[in-house]
Amino acid sequence: MPNFDMDPYDGDENNYMHQEDDWDRDMLLDPAWEKQQRKTFTAWCNSHLRKAGTQIENIEEDFRDGLKLMLLLEVISGERLAKPERGKMRVHKISNVNKALHYITSKGVKLVSIGAEEIVDGNAKMTLGMIWTIILRFAIQDISVEETSAKEGLLLWCQRKTAPYKNVNIQNFHISWKDGLGFCALIHRHRPELIDYGKLRKDDPMTNLNTAFDVAEKYLDIPKMLDAEDIVGTARPDQKAIMTYVSSFYHAFSGAQKLLEWIRRTIPWLENRAPENTMQAMQQKLEDFRDYRRQHKPPKVQEKCQLEINFNTLQTKLRLSNRPAFMPSEGKMVSDVSNAWGGLEGAEKGYEEWLLNEIRRLERLDHLAEKFRQKATIHEAWTEGKEEMLQARDFETASLSDIKALLKKHEAFESDLAAHQDRVEQIAAIAQELNELDYYDSPSVNARCQRICDQWDALGGLTQQRSEALQRTEKLLETIDQLYLEFAKRAAPFNNWMEGAMEDLQDTFIVHTIEEIQGLSTAHEQFKATLPEADKERGAILGIHNEIAKIVATYHVNMAGTNPYTTINPQEINAKWDKVRQLVPQRDQALIEEHARQQNNERLRRQFANQANVIGPWIQTKMEEIGRISIEMHGTLEDQLTHLRQYEKNIVNYKPKIDQLEGDHQLIQEALIFDNKHTNYTMEHIRVGWEQLLTTIARTINEIENQILTRDAKGISQDQMNEFRASFNHFDRDHSGTLGAEEFKACLISLGYDIANDAQKKTGMMEAEDFKTCLISLGYNMGEAEFARIMSIVDPNRVGVVTFQAFIDFMSRETADTDTADQVMASFKVLAGDKGNLLNYILADELRRELPPDQAEYCIARMAPYTGPDAVHGALDYMSSPLHSMERGDL
Numbered sequence: 083m084p085n086f087d088m089d090p091y092d093g094d095e096n097n098y099m100h101q102e103d104d105w106d107r108d109m110l111l112d113p114a115w116e117k118q119q120r121k122t123f124t125a126w127c128n129s130h131l132r133k134a135g136t137q138i139e140n141i142e143e144d145f146r147d148g149l150k151l152m153l154l155l156e157v158i159s160g161e162r163l164a165k166p167e168r169g170k171m172r173v174h175k176i177s178n179v180n181k182a183l184h185y186i187t188s189k190g191v192k193l194v195s196i197g198a199e200e201i202v203d204g205n206a207k208m209t210l211g212m213i214w215t216i217i218l219r220f221a222i223q224d225i226s227v228e229e230t231s232a233k234e235g236l237l238l239w240c241q242r243k244t245a246p247y248k249n250v251n252i253q254n255f256h257i258s259w260k261d262g263l264g265f266c267a268l269i270h271r272h273r274p275e276l277i278d279y280g281k282l283r284k285d286d287p288m289t290n291l292n293t294a295f296d297v298a299e300k301y302l303d304i305p306k307m308l309d310a311e312d313i314v315g316t317a318r319p320d321q322k323a324i325m326t327y328v329s330s331f332y333h334a335f336s337g338a339q340k341l342l343e344w345i346r347r348t349i350p351w352l353e354n355r356a357p358e359n360t361m362q363a364m365q366q367k368l369e370d371f372r373d374y375r376r377q378h379k380p381p382k383v384q385e386k387c388q389l390e391i392n393f394n395t396l397q398t399k400l401r402l403s404n405r406p407a408f409m410p411s412e413g414k415m416v417s418d419v420s421n422a423w424g425g426l427e428g429a430e431k432g433y434e435e436w437l438l439n440e441i442r443r444l445e446r447l448d449h450l451a452e453k454f455r456q457k458a459t460i461h462e463a464w465t466e467g468k469e470e471m472l473q474a475r476d477f478e479t480a481s482l483s484d485i486k487a488l489l490k491k492h493e494a495f496e497s498d499l500a501a502h503q504d505r506v507e508q509i510a511a512i513a514q515e516l517n518e519l520d521y522y523d524s525p526s527v528n529a530r531c532q533r534i535c536d537q538w539d540a541l542g543g544l545t546q547q548r549s550e551a552l553q554r555t556e557k558l559l560e561t562i563d564q565l566y567l568e569f570a571k572r573a574a575p576f577n578n579w580m581e582g583a584m585e586d587l588q589d590t591f592i593v594h595t596i597e598e599i600q601g602l603s604t605a606h607e608q609f610k611a612t613l614p615e616a617d618k619e620r621g622a623i624l625g626i627h628n629e630i631a632k633i634v635a636t637y638h639v640n641m642a643g644t645n646p647y648t649t650i651n652p653q654e655i656n657a658k659w660d661k662v663r664q665l666v667p668q669r670d671q672a673l674i675e676e677h678a679r680q681q682n683n684e685r686l687r688r689q690f691a692n693q694a695n696v697i698g699p700w701i702q703t704k705m706e707e708i709g710r711i712s713i714e715m716h717g718t719l720e721d722q723l724t725h726l727r728q729y730e731k732n733i734v735n736y737k738p739k740i741d742q743l744e745g746d747h748q749l750i751q752e753a754l755i756f757d758n759k760h761t762n763y764t765m766e767h768i769r770v771g772w773e774q775l776l777t778t779i780a781r782t783i784n785e786i787e788n789q790i791l792t793r794d795a796k797g798i799s800q801d802q803m804n805e806f807r808a809s810f811n812h813f814d815r816d817h818s819g820t821l822g823a824e825e826f827k828a829c830l831i832s833l834g835y836d837i838a839n840d841a842q843k844k845t846g847m848m849e850a851e852d853f854k855t856c857l858i859s860l861g862y863n864m865g866e867a868e869f870a871r872i873m874s875i876v877d878p879n880r881v882g883v884v885t886f887q888a889f890i891d892f893m894s895r896e897t898a899d900t901d902t903a904d905q906v907m908a909s910f911k912v913l914a915g916d917k918g919n920l921l922n923y924i925l926a927d928e929l930r931r932e933l934p935p936d937q938a939e940y941c942i943a944r945m946a947p948y949t950g951p952d953a954v955h956g957a958l959d960y961m962s963s964p965l966h967s968m969e970r971g972d973l
Contacts, residue, residue, distance in 0.1 A: 114315075118312050119322055121308065121312075121323075122326050125305040126307060127154055129305045131154055138150060142206045142210075145179075146175060146204055148167075148179040152181060158220045163182070166178045175202045176202050179202055183196070186216065189219055191215060191218075196212050217325075217329070221330075222236060227242070236328060236332055237252065243335075244271070247271075250263045256319045257317075259324055261290060265290070265295070266293060266294045268328075272335045287310070287313075288311075291310035291314070295308065298330075304327075304334055305330075308323060342419060348374075349429045357440055361444045386423060450512055450515060453512055457509050464498075465537055468541055481559065482559035485556045485559060492545075492548060509531055509534055513530075565629060565630045568626055569630065569647075570645060570650075572619070573623050576616075576655070580659060580662055584665060591676070595684075596681065599680050602673060610666060617659075620656075624656075683753050686746070686749055687755060687758045687760055690747060691758055691761035692760075693746060695760075695761050695763065697739060698767065700736070701771040704733060705771075705775055708729065719803065720790065723783065743765070788887050792891060798893075809829050820883035820886075821884040822884075823877075826889070827869060830872070872892065876888040922950055923952075924958050926956055926958060929941055945958040946959045
């Protein structure tokens with residue numbers, strides 16, 4: 083594929099050497115020049131890299147890995163470079179830079195003193211020198227004006243374009259541009275509407291330069307590569323920076339010439355009708371043409387359109403300014419571009435038609451060639467090894483069955499051979515057609531076709547010879563084959579019978595009952611009864627083999643193999659028969675020993691079952707009796723404790739029977755007895771039941787002892803204990819010995835607790851209404867919060883149930899925390915005491931002095947006036963108070 087964007091480099095190498103020498107002499111750059119070059123070269127690189135969606139910031143750093151350097155060359159050349167290395171190591175970076183430098187040298191540029199290592203190391207001087215070399219080759223060298231090129235051509239172009247402008251005298255690429263008028267003149271010459279040149283002054287270079295740079299960047303898409311301050315502040319601006327920037331103006335304004343040059347380069351490529359021998363090569367040409375249509379031509383279409391627009395705009399502006407029309411030089415007019423463009427499109431159409439016709443032609447040839455190759459490959463694969471097979475003498479040592487198989491195989495081969503005749507004819511026909519179409523690889527096709535035909539003739543002769551040899555050998559072996567078949571038919575079932583008998587006689591049996599071993603013994607006796615008949619069959623089979631041996635010896639038959647129908651031989655039959663006769667008595671002895679062992683196992687089962695069937699129910703009965711004792715309330719707690727200890731003694735005395743059962747269980751385990759149909763109890767059941775029995779009696783005794791301690795410590799009467807037990811048992815509906823949360827709440831209510839909405843306040847004082855309620859109801863007033871508090875006391879582990887012991891502890895604590903009515907009345911008597919004399923009345927002032935105000939008023943309102951003989955004014959009868967009859971309170 084050609085380079086559609088530029089001419090192949092054919093410049094003067096001496097000119098390049100001169101430029102390189104200039105660079106070598108300038109290795110020690112003036113700092114101001116270096117600054118100008120950094121900015122200019124960076125902007126120039128970014129003007130191309132932005133087409134690929136990227137840019138650089140630091141010119142010596144961003145090219146160190148070689149990736150963006152290779153990308154820059156691909157963008158400005160329109161060609162693909164070698165695939166870059168993506169590694170981060172130094173060797174990968176050097177490889178990428180070397181690929182870029184190699185591409186530059188392939189374009190005829192001789193690089194002097196610029197190596198990949200210096201670029202990778204970030205050498206600023208070398209990097210700037212490399213970029214300048216690229217600019218010279220790809221931006222300046224192809225400039226051609228009136229038979230001058232490169233630098234001289236660019237300078238001449240600038241002089242021609244700025245000649246009509248005053249105060250502009252372009253003689254070089256440094257001081258001639260300092261005042262900025264040269265840049266403004268170039269812009270005004272091509273786009274007069276962008277700059278009002280008449281208002282510019284030579285003595286204001288900063289304004290001139292900034293105006294040119296801003297307009298070029300905004301309207302001409304030429305990036306700002308120079309700083310006005312650097313140019314004005316430098317005695318001699320850097321000519322490489324100036325040349326780079328000015329070349330951008332040339333490429334921006336020389337649209338017609340560049341477009342015509344591109345058309346002239348492209349048409350010869352489109353008119354090239356050199357055919358290719360392979361479809362791949364033609365498809366590559368088609369793909370190149372598609373790339374041309376998709377990538378290279380669209381920008382040129384846009385350039386052509388923009389060129390026409392600019393030309394028309396320029397002519398309009400000149401006409402409106404009463405200036406003469408712009409006349410391009412000969413051969414570069416708009417009509418010339420249109421004519422050249424028409425020729426380009428004509429060449430495109432012809433090239434595309436030729437490509438499609440060639441592809442169709444090569445498709446036909448490739449189809450035939452591929453068809454030839456496929457059929458030839460299939461045929462060669464089929465014939466591979468066939469000659470060796472037909473020449474084999476395998477039938478000389480084969481058995482009759484082998485011979486018959488070989489004959490059938492040969493008949494199938496003959497049919498297959500006939501079927502392949504058509505393929506051979508097709509191969510020859512395709513080869514003939516490829517020759518007629520002048521296929522480029524016809525010699526190899528012809529040679530392959532000839533080999534196939536020669537081989538086909540040889541296979542035909544060998545096939546006939548083998549068929550005759552196989553038929554002769556078949557008749558010789560048919561007589562003996564019938565005897566082999568008879569031997570195999572009778573030997574196979576007899577051999578299977580012996581193998582099955584040996585397997586059964588040696589089979590390890592596992593039985594668990596007397597009935598099972600008796601069944602095995604009966605089957606063994608039935609087997610022994612069949613042995614005489616089996617011995618007769620063995621003799622008949624051996625007789626057939628002896629007859630075969632007699633025939634072979636008489637007729638000298640070459641018996642290279644054994645019986646084709648079976649692998650069984652007489653020696654194997656005799657050896658297995660002897661083995662069967664040896665195993666029969668061994669099986670007899672094994673059955674007798676197992677019968678005796680099963681009798682002993684049955685005795686152990688019955689012995690264990692007899693004891694387990696007694697101990698199991700006994701444990702269950704005792705568990706139920708202990709449960710009843712703990713629930714029922716017969717006698718005092720001491721009586722219950724005595725009764726339970728007697729039970730515990732009786733249970734402990736039963737331990738020897740458990741130990742005896744353990745001994746029987748050990749004998750059963752040693753005998754590997756795993757089931758016992760005489761009992762449903764296992765030793766594990768007995769152990770668990772025994773441990774539960776001991777635990778239950780101990781826990782029950784402990785509960786009674788704790789109840790006695792609680793009763794004695796808290797002063798609870800036996801009647802109260804009975805009442806607590808009766809309430810607890812009443813709500814313990816499942817007889818589990820515990821109460822759930824709801825059961826516990828119901829039990830509290832039954833004992834006088836009122837489960838209300840408001841929690842009982844424990845402040846040491848009660849409001850009058852609370853005190854009244856307390857005195858009247860003689861109970862507690864508590865809500866969900868209070869009940870939760872009580873549950874946290876009786877069920878600290880939050881298991882959700884309340885044991886009787888926790889219930890007793892709570893009730894005893896609550897009972898101990900309350901005062902009786904007598905205690906309340908005694909308090910009133912103390913208040914009524916007058917210097918040691920007990921009075922039968924109490925004064926309201928005394929109540930107000932000794933009690934909280936609300937409680938004092940409560941008592942005053944409910945006490946009747948005292949009317950005894952010793953009554954004084956305001957005396958109250960505290961014996962008439964409702965407190966006198968209350969059962970408990972908080973006072």
